[in-house]
Amino acid sequence: MASVDQEEGNAGVEAGTDSQGRYDGAGSDSGARAAADGNRAGIGGMANPGKYGIERVAYWLMRLTGLGLLAYFIGHIYETSSILQGKMGWDEFLAITQTTEGHILLAIVIGMCVFHTVNGIRVMLGHGGVGVGRAARPDYPYVPASQNYRHKLGIYTAIVLAAIAMMYGLAVMFGV
């Protein structure tokens, strides 16, 4: 039986604690949930790319590129709607993308699109149980079979392809 070593509490009643100031767990569901939320890692803990290897970096990049592509999609709709202002309005808006900043922005969009697509295929296969290994009795030091070379290769491939696509896009846009 596990024990909790602590001094006797003498606090008043609060959510998640009993009259002795001790934690009462499920005594108050909303109180316990609020207390848990107080220690929840939040957005910073969700990203945390430094502690859990390349898979966590891929997770973080997947979310970031997804949000980036959503922002681009909204901006793209706004941009193409300028056609309603006639050819002059369309040309004026299109000129924004012909600047150095516009080229860099488009190169980033190309990179996001390629990474999101390639990594998305890897994740979808994984979600179907493809390439995650087979259940077996684990032996110390317990290397997780689901974090195998196939998925790591998929992540690195997505990153490298995104970098190549960005460089190619920059070369075309800047006429190198």
Place this chain on the structure above:
Amino acid sequence: MALQAASGPAPAQRPGTQRSITLRIARSNPAHDRSTVGFDDFEVPYEKWTTVLDAILEVKKRLDHSVAVRYSCRQATCGSCGMMINGRPGLACFTKIDELNSSVVTVEPLQNFPVIRDLAVGFDSLFENHREVKPYLDRDDTELDNIADGELKEYPQSPEELEQYIQFANCIKCGLCNAACPTMATDSSFLGPQALAQAYRYVGDSRDRGKDSRLKVIDDSHGIWRCHFAGSCSQVCPKGVDPAMGIQMLRGYMLGFGGGSSGNNQK
């Protein structure tokens, strides 16, 4: 006893000298004050075999007895002493200070769980989610119904069928996977990798007949579809359960790609 914390790698041991580290322990008491979380630093000697739990108990024994920590077996079996060790979930009894290669070891309560005090957290949500996925063989008959010739007959199962789920039966409910999970970090309603992997443990068991009712529980917007296969749960599991594999195989089973046991789903 508060000391200035040093940073950088652990110094090499010289003959005749005893090495020591600075142990930074997170201190808080939500029952008194929810807003104050501080750190106390303690200089603790250590040997090659000293675990983080040993160091914490050394602090309790000699420097500050008021440090709150939960522990029991000291051999990675009970799952009681999970905590954030240098920012990563780990069992204090299963983590050697020498292997951390740091002169400062920071211990904090497990993330995504309510703090009781200092390093002790409440596991009610973990156990509640575990209960929700029906962690037992769900069938209408019992072993007693199989009595033939006056002998009790067990549910038959081949070694191959056992291999389908035995890995996931190693779970000690330490909560490290839930602390590492990026979805748990922001979604308080998510079932979590521990419960989902345990759901697969029974879905993959050929003796179970309750797959349909179990899958109804996890087929939810805060259930299995919230897992994004970051794999952090598997990287911190101290027993090699590999919850990420179990969850993906369970999802594959639900999507019709295979996985699970071939047993009858009906009770």
